[in-house]
Amino acid sequence: MDISIILDNSSVYLEGLKNTILLVSVSLFIGLMFAVPLAILRNSDNPFYQMPVRAFIYFFRGTPLLVQMFLVYYGFGQFDFIKESFLWPLFKEAYFCALLAFTLNTCAYTTEIFRGAIKATPHGEIEAAMASGMSRALMLRRIILPSAFRRALPAYSNEIIFMLHGSSLASVITIIDITGAARIINSRYYSPYEAFLTAALLYMSLTFILVFLIKRLENRWFAHLQPQSESRPVIEAPP
Amino acid sequence: MRRALLVAVVVMLVALAGNVQANDWKKIRIGVEGAYPPFSYVEPNGELAGFDIDIAKALGEAMGAEVTLVAQDWDGIIPALLAKKYDAIIASMSITEERKKKVAFTNKYYKTPAKFICKKGLMTEFSKENMKGKVVGAQRATIHDRYLTDNYGNDVEIKRYGTQDEAYLDLTAGRVDMLIADSVALSDGFLKKPEGSDYQFIGPDLTDSKWFGDGAGIAVRKEDTALVDKLNQAIETIRSNGTYKAIQDKYFDFNVYGE
CATH class of the missing domain: 3.40.190.10 (Periplasmic binding protein-like II)
Known part of the structure; x- marks a missing residue:
């Protein structure tokens, strides 16, 4: 165990940490933005809206993230019409390819999570909203989505953590993320233990931070389900 | 019967121990x-x-x-x-x-010596000056990766690949400008193939034993x-x-x- 290898190369890991955080947060954010409307469409009775979303989810949940990334990175690079189009400057960048694959992948899973959460809205809530004369849009905004977000949070927090860990695949297409940094150090010093242990610790710290933030969000969103401190029964010890 | 079994076990153990002791390859x-x-x-x-x-x-x-x-x-x-x-x-x-x-x-x-390759016409003359800002690929953990990192690390953007085949894919896709690898691997594995016809060797044979052993x-x-x-x-x-x-x-x- 030689920690000096890691300390001497902390800048490589720092760069990796930056890239991992950026890749994961941007893809999660864009994925989430698209997932909410897609989940609403997915719950629609109109097959014209519903089927394309189903097909999208089916493809991205049905194939491994690594294969999707290879398709975008090496696959698209094979076609001349893509290489000559205005899109090539984007697809040329490994970073963009990883971001695209990650975003589409997380979007598909998140859509499915929200679909379930929306579907599980208690019927009484909808009936009450209708009875008080809310329009469909208002009902969605005030009743269905807020309650669906609450139900989706535990499942979505898993998706966030899976995405963080899945992002280690980016190192396969030349991106220096945390895993990529570890692979560089490993290959330079032939010390896989030190190199990958450092990567593991970095991922673990990120996961802890995420779990902490989600916990705080849960406490906020589920405040109405917490026992009230004033009404907590006090049991006094007998004298 | 029981005795025969015991003998068999002892014979096996001895055989095993012998096997462990002397590895005659x-x-x-x-x-x-x-x-x-x-x-x-x-x-x-x-x-x-x-x-x-x-x-x-x-x-x-x-x-x-x-x-x-x-x-x-x-x-x-x-x-x-x-x-x-x-x-x-x-x-x-x-x-x-x-x-x-x-x-x-x-x-x-x-x-065999190491060498750079690039697309025909990328640069008229091989020099560190001309390579500034170019993207250069090498296989991760190779002597070529090491040489590139030590000598050109500040001048070029380095992309590292798990296999040489992946590096060829990115060269033909235009994601890297140059590659460095063993000259024979480059010539037989890429330049002599149809997809390598637009590419050429550039620069001298690299043999410095500090990097290339x-x-x-x-x-x-x-x-x-x-x-x-x-x-x-x-x-x-x-x-x-x-x-x-x-x-x-x-x-x-x-x-x-x-x-």
């Missing part, structure tokens, strides 16, 4: 790469082939040993040797000081000194009995052993 597992044509690649039918593979088999024959080939990705090839997944590496591995800290090497079994050798664990001797003898044998020449002529039209 009658069976040897060799780690190879499989993604570095023409030295090592996978045939369409899934079998390993190439110069390294043929050399591995020939050495096994010369040693009178049964050889099992184990395909292993390059950047884990030394750790896997140390973890005893196999006993020797025959994968065009250059003998360098860095690697000698972790493994022992036999004498070289071939030596003393040719490609066979790596074994440091404690297996007997195996190093046996392999060195086997290299001598195939060099002198014509087997080496036959294998060389199958792949190359020049002397790959070096002087």
Whole structure:
């Protein structure tokens, strides 16, 4: 165990940490933005809206993230019409390819999570909203989505953590993320233990931070389900 | 009956103990790469082939040993040797000081220079100045990666690949401007193929032994000194009995052993 290898190369890991955080947060954010409307469409009775979303989810949940990334990175690079189009400057960048694959992948899973959460809205809530004369849009905004977000949070927090860990695949297409940094150090010093242990610790710290933030969000969103401190029964010890 | 069983068990234990004590290298597992044509690649039918593979088999024959080939990705090839997944590496591995800290090497079994390639017309003249801002690819954990990092790290953007084949894909896709690798691997594995027709060698032969070592050798664990001797003898044998020449002529039209 030689920690000096890691300390001497902390800048490589720092760069990796930056890239991992950026890749994961941007893809999660864009994925989430698209997932909410897609989940609403997915719950629609109109097959014209519903089927394309189903097909999208089916493809991205049905194939491994690594294969999707290879398709975008090496696959698209094979076609001349893509290489000559205005899109090539984007697809040329490994970073963009990883971001695209990650975003589409997380979007598909998140859509499915929200679909379930929306579907599980208690019927009484909808009936009450209708009875008080809310329009469909208002009902969605005030009743269905807020309650669906609450139900989706535990499942979505898993998706966030899976995405963080899945992002280690980016190192396969030349991106220096945390895993990529570890692979560089490993290959330079032939010390896989030190190199990958450092990567593991970095991922673990990120996961802890995420779990902490989600916990705080849960406490906020589920405040109405917490026992009230004033009404907590006090049991006094007998004298 | 019971007695016979007891005898059988004792005989087996003795046999096992004997086996552990004296490893006479009658069976040897060799780690190879499989993604570095023409030295090592996978045939369409899934079998390993190439110069390294043929050399591995020939050495096994010369040693009178049964050889099992184990395909292993390059950047884990030394750790896997140390973890005893196999006993020797025959994968065009250059003998360098860095690697000698972790493994022992036999004498070289071939030596060829390293070189850069680029698209025809990328630059009129090879110089560090002209390379500024270019994207240069190399296989991760190779001597070429090391040389590039040490000498051009501040001037070019370096992309590192798990296999040489992936680097070729990105060169033809236009994601990298230049590649650095072994000259023979580049010429036979890429330039002579249809997809490599637009590309050319650029710059001098790179042979500085500080980075490029003393040719490609066979790596074994440091404690297996007997195996190093046996392999060195086997290299001598195939060099002198014509087997080496036959294998060389199958792949190359020049002397790959070096002087």
